[in-house]
Ligand SMILES: [Zn+2]
C-alpha cells in the first residue's frame with residue numbers, strides 16, 4: 001500500500017491511499033488545479049482515483065471535491081450529516097453514503113470510518129493497517145481501540161499549547177481549539193503514539209496550524225515524548241509532502 005500526502009494543514013487537506021487495484025482519495029481541500037499539479041509531480045493522476053472520501057464538511061477538506069467529482073466522474077463518499085452541511089458547496093455530484101458505525105468496501109479495500117470529535121460531525125478512516133485521524137479535539141474511544149492495530153498513521157498535531165495560549169487568537173477561538181471538539185495538540189498526538197501506537201512503523205504528523213505551531217516544535221515534542229523507533233515526518237502546510245510505502 002502507498003500513502004501520498006498531497007496537502008495537510010488548516011489551509012487544505014488531501015491524501016491518496018493506493019494498493020495495486022484501488023486508489024482512494026481522503027478529502028480534497030485544495031483547488032482541482034492544485035491537486036492535479038501535485039499528483040502529477042508524483043507521477044499520479046486523478047484518472048486513476050476510484051473514490052473520494054470526506055472526513056467532514058469544513059472547507060479545508062472539501063473545497064476541490066465537487067469539481068473533481070464532476071470532472072473525473074468520481075463518487076464522493078460521506079455521511080448524511082456531512083452531505084447536508086456540504087451539499088451547497090459540492091454542487092451536483094455522485095454521492096455515496098456511509099455511516100460511521102459501519103465498514104464498507106471500495107473494490108477490494110475495506111474502509112472503516114472511525115469517530116473523531118470536532119465541532120461538526122466528523123470521522124477518520126482506517127484502510128488496511130493505515131489510519132488517518134485529523135480534526136479531533138480528543139482521542140476518541142474508537143481511535144484509542146484501533147491504534148494498537150495500525151502500522152501507519154496520519155495524525156493531527158495541530159498546535160503547541162503555549163503558542164496558542166500566548167498567541168493572538170481571540171479568546172473564543174482559543175477555547176474552541178483547546179476543547180474536546182477542537183484540534184489535537186502536539187502533546188496529544190505524540191502521547192497517543194507513544195502509549196497506543198504499539199505496532200506503528202510510520203507516523204505522519206499533520207494539520208499543523210500556521211500561527212500556533214512550527215514544524216520544529218512539533219518535531220521536538222515528538223522526539224521528547226515518543227520513545228519507540230518509528231519513522232516519522234512532519235507534513236508540510238505549503239507543499240506536497242510525498243509518498244510512503246507501508
Ligand atoms: Zn481541517
Ligand SMILES: [Zn+2]
Nearest residue numbers: 056058118135
Ligand atoms: Zn475541521
